[in-house]
Amino acid sequence: MKRNPVLIEMLLAVLFFALASTVLVQVLFAAYENNAQSRAQTLALVALEDALERCKADGALKEGGEVRYCDENFTPCDEETQNEIRLDIAAQKTQAGALYTVSAAAYFEGELLCALETAVYRGEGAQ
């Protein structure tokens, strides 16, 4: 039986292309995922900075925790979502005043994305 050399060549080309495109699709998907992660991280960082600045400006800081739900752009929303900002305020009280340590963490789809911490000093009688 006579074989068609063009057909064999094409079969080999398709096989090679299929292998190469498998790798390429994986790389493209990883790039897409990384990009989405980077965008979420940037938005979360701005939201965390905002939360910490709010605490710094707050004249009456109170110890404890707080959860703020956010949408996919890390904009606060009323609905319970998987994107949230968790604030934790701990105080070290002395006679001269109190040193508040504010920890803020951003969760995207339930997973920790980034966290920031700051300290705020409030002198005696400042509150």
Place this chain on the structure above:
Amino acid sequence: MRRGESMTEIFTYILIAAFAAMCLMVVALGARVYGTVTDNAGKNSDMRTSVNYIASKVRANDREGAVSAIETGGMSVLMLKNMLGGEEYATYIYCCDGELREYLARADAEFDAELGECIASASAFYCEGLEGALLITLMQEGVPYTLHLALKGGTA
């Protein structure tokens, strides 16, 4: 025999067509992912640039009476006063024609929004003086970014 040959020929053409279609699909997918990645990178960069720029400007001018949120011509403007060479100057940060702009002029000169220099693209900018803080909302491509800035000097 001749029928078998023509079938092989048809199969070869089908294979060439499938190969071309797969090539196009991979190129289209690549272009789409590239577009999304560059678009998001641009958005990130614009947002970080504007937010950090405003925050740095405010922190650099965080003195008593130097930072104020004003309304002029229906526009929300952030005004930062500073002394240069013994004279008082004001830096205005505002949004005009889809751009976040900055305008530096003598404090007694009239504010002209058209003269400002572009910092980044933005569809809206609002600022509001709160007790011990400044609330800034920046809108870029329909996404609002809110930033509270705690001020030592307060707002005027």
